[in-house]
Amino acid sequence: MKRHTRSLRSIWLLVTLALLLSPGLWGCATTGGADVAKAPSGTAKNIILLIGDGMGPSQFGAAWLYSNRVLGKNLKMVEVMQTGRTAYIANDTADSMVTESAAAATQIACGVKVPARAAGMGTDGKTPCKTILEIAKDRGMATGLVTTSGITDATPASFSAHVPHRSDEGSVATQELASGVDILMGGRKQFFLAELSAGKRKDGRNLIDEARASGYTVVGDAQGLGAARGPMILGLFNMGNMSYEIDRAPTQEPSLAEMTAKTLEVLSWNPKGFFAMIEGGRIDHASHRNDAAGTILDMLAFDEAVGVALTFARQHPDTLLIGTADHDTGAMSLIGHSQTSKEYVGIDLSAIQKVKVSYEVMQGELGKNPTPQKVKAVVKEYMAIELTDDEAKMVASDTIRKLDPYNFSYETLHTLAFVLRPYLRVGWGSQTHTAAPLYAFGMGPGSEKVVGFRHNTDLFFIMKDALGN
Numbered sequence: 380m381k382r383h384t385r386s387l388r389s390i391w392l393l394v395t396l397a398l399l400l401s402p403g404l405w406g407c408a409t410t411g412g413a414d415v416a417k418a419p420s421g422t423a424k425n426i427i428l429l430i431g432d433g434m435g436p437s438q439f440g441a442a443w444l445y446s447n448r449v450l451g452k453n454l455k456m457v458e459v460m461q462t463g464r465t466a467y468i469a470n471d472t473a474d475s476m477v478t479e480s481a482a483a484a485t486q487i488a489c490g491v492k493v494p495a496r497a498a499g500m501g502t503d504g505k506t507p508c509k510t511i512l513e514i515a516k517d518r519g520m521a522t523g524l525v526t527t528s529g530i531t532d533a534t535p536a537s538f539s540a541h542v543p544h545r546s547d548e549g550s551v552a553t554q555e556l557a558s559g560v561d562i563l564m565g566g567r568k569q570f571f572l573a574e575l576s577a578g579k580r581k582d583g584r585n586l587i588d589e590a591r592a593s594g595y596t597v598v599g600d601a602q603g604l605g606a607a608r609g610p611m612i613l614g615l616f617n618m619g620n621m622s623y624e625i626d627r628a629p630t631q632e633p634s635l636a637e638m639t640a641k642t643l644e645v646l647s648w649n650p651k652g653f654f655a656m657i658e659g660g661r662i663d664h665a666s667h668r669n670d671a672a673g674t675i676l677d678m679l680a681f682d683e684a685v686g687v688a689l690t691f692a693r694q695h696p697d698t699l700l701i702g703t704a705d706h707d708t709g710a711m712s713l714i715g716h717s718q719t720s721k722e723y724v725g726i727d728l729s730a731i732q733k734v735k736v737s738y739e740v741m742q743g744e745l746g747k748n749p750t751p752q753k754v755k756a757v758v759k760e761y762m763a764i765e766l767t768d769d770e771a772k773m774v775a776s777d778t779i780r781k782l783d784p785y786n787f788s789y790e791t792l793h794t795l796a797f798v799l800r801p802y803l804r805v806g807w808g809s810q811t812h813t814a815a816p817l818y819a820f821g822m823g824p825g826s827e828k829v830v831g832f833r834h835n836t837d838l839f840f841i842m843k844d845a846l847g848n
């Protein structure tokens with residue numbers, strides 16, 4: 380065993396030396412930021428890319444505080460940062476300073492700035508661009524896509540399909556299966572079923588039957604996933620998006636960490652390595668609704684998936700692990716003062732702990748045009764908070780949405796988040812995505828370039844270069 384390790388080490392040293400003597404081999408076509416790390420560290424056999432959709436700086440900060448102060452442990456993302464590298468990431472696009480998920484994911488997948496809404500299309504928004512997943516596939520590597528949102532949603536679509544508009548999710552489902560991505564897991568089963576079978580496909584096809592016929596093991600719950608052996612798995616765990624972590628029934632829907640573990644286990648059987656993209660897809664959805672507890676719990680679920688990837692990367696040092704976000708959502712802020720405090724205190728973690736459901740579930744309970752009494756009852760039941768009559772009236776009259784309907788469009792929820800500011804000490808500047816710079820962290824071969832101030836298009840070149848020639 381020792382001998383084996385020693386001979387591996389000498390091969391590694393030789394390869395490193397050879398690469399050091401070949402200047403230019405590692406020059407990557409970055410679009411911005413200092414090209415700090417020119418020293419190679421060998422090539423990567425596997426790439427695990429983890430994307431927190433909507434994971435802006437305050438989502439990260441809130442999860443870090445909750446993890447340390449409530450759960451008594453550090454974030455796995457921080458562990459990667461401390462053993463690996465960290466960078467700031469800018470994410471502006473060909474046509475905007477604020478991106479949506481399809482453009483952001485396409486920029487990471489293809490390395491070029493693109494316009495909004497197209498998925499897997501180049502700078503003109505019409506011509507398919509070659510994605511890092513396709514490059515990996517061409518090399519005989521296994522591939523996998525996992526998300527808690529829809530597997531046909533913008534982020535996975537941008538790696539595996541080419542559609543002029545991200546809303547064409549029926550085409551995305553067809554393309555994902557046709558291209559033979561080995562692992563596909565997430566929600567939005569509706570795009571795999573015909574309208575007659577309660578799905579949304581207009582072409583009458585049943586893609587689930589077709590997938591089974593072409594060799595996929597198809598699973599629909601946590602137990603099925605546990606038993607699945609691969610080598611190809613289609614996991615569709617919800618007709619719509621998978622549940623927010625705060626609402627999830629563990630026997631029905633697997634956690635993101637469970638999906639990640641199965642994905643890495645199955646894909647790692649390929650001797651040529653693999654590319655996997657793992658997305659925490661619902662951090663974004665909770666933040667759109669200005670839902671602090673929902674956001675934090677989905678952040679922690681994402682962090683557990685990072686932990687699974689971290690363990691794998693430690694056991695397989697020829698793995699490049701990169702984690703990042705596509706954009707910030709909601710301009711979340713952890714504000715200082717409570718109703719009574721004269722000194723800064725920050726987010727009320729014990730109040731967050733008492734929240735029982737997502738804002739989306741609460742919105743369903745409130746219904747359209749709720750009375751102030753209904754608002755008070757729902758907030759008390761699900762958040763253990765007693766709103767005043769004035770606060771409840773403000774929520775019922777949907778004040779914030781009326782003030783800025785362009786940036787606050789979810790009924791009642793933004794005013795609810797506003798009146799809850801003194802209780803939770805979390806503010807929201809918008810319901811939309813923002814231009815806030817993001818974090819990226821990495822470890823393993825190629826991660827030396829995950830430093831300084833980078834653009835999200837650089838991540839493509841970092842991954843591509845890590846695979847070597």
Ligand SMILES: [Zn+2]
Nearest residue numbers: 663667708812
């Ligand atoms: Zn979003």
